[in-house]
Amino acid sequence: MNLQIRTYEAFKLFLDSQKVDKIYFFNGRFSLYRPLLRAAQFKKIDFFTHERGSTNNKYHLSHNTYPHDLPYRKAEIQELWRTATPEQKDAAGKWFDFVRGGKALSWYSFVGHQQNSTADIQFYPNKINVGIFISSEDEMICISGWENNLFKYQSEILEWLAQEFDSSDEVHFIVRVHPNLAGLKNTQTNFLKNSKTRTSLLSLGNL
Incomplete structure (x- = not known):
């Protein structure tokens, strides 16, 4: 600073x-x-x-x-x-x-290493499967206009959803991790690695 x-x-x-x-x-x-x-x-x-x-x-x-x-x-x-x-x-x-489609035209492709197969994703045909696409906190935290009026951090949203639907057998959440988080070590990636509340994690890179 x-x-x-x-x-x-x-x-x-x-x-x-x-x-x-x-x-x-x-x-x-x-x-x-x-x-x-x-x-x-x-x-x-x-x-x-x-x-x-x-x-x-x-x-x-x-x-x-x-x-x-x-x-x-x-x-x-x-x-x-x-x-x-x-x-x-x-x-x-x-x-x-x-x-x-993963073609790098101006820098590198953010989805070039994306898992195209759903074999590793827990998807339940008999449940409501909800996809959650999170961004990288470190990119947007200092920019006005991107604030969430209900939660300060995306990890708080995931925790709240997990607690609210903890006893529900009807809803299943799948979290898609932003590729910018691949290889980073910060509070957000630590939460995604260690949280016991999430059910499925779709990672586009090594966290």
């Missing part, structure tokens, strides 16, 4: 000493770059955050915000789809099918 504060203050001093009218930097979510974003906002200087695009030859720019800004992103997607030609919509559909 001290490093981020010092970065923020140093960047404000830099902006005071230079005639900067536009700034470009990466992502805006990571702790290394968030101070730059906040300093630019404080100084009311125009900025863009850049991210990977749909392929290795393309990039994406977010104006005066970061790519994870939900209202901004939703408006952008809706406007692009509204003004897209039939050919562009067809290309977008093909891109989605490629990525969903």
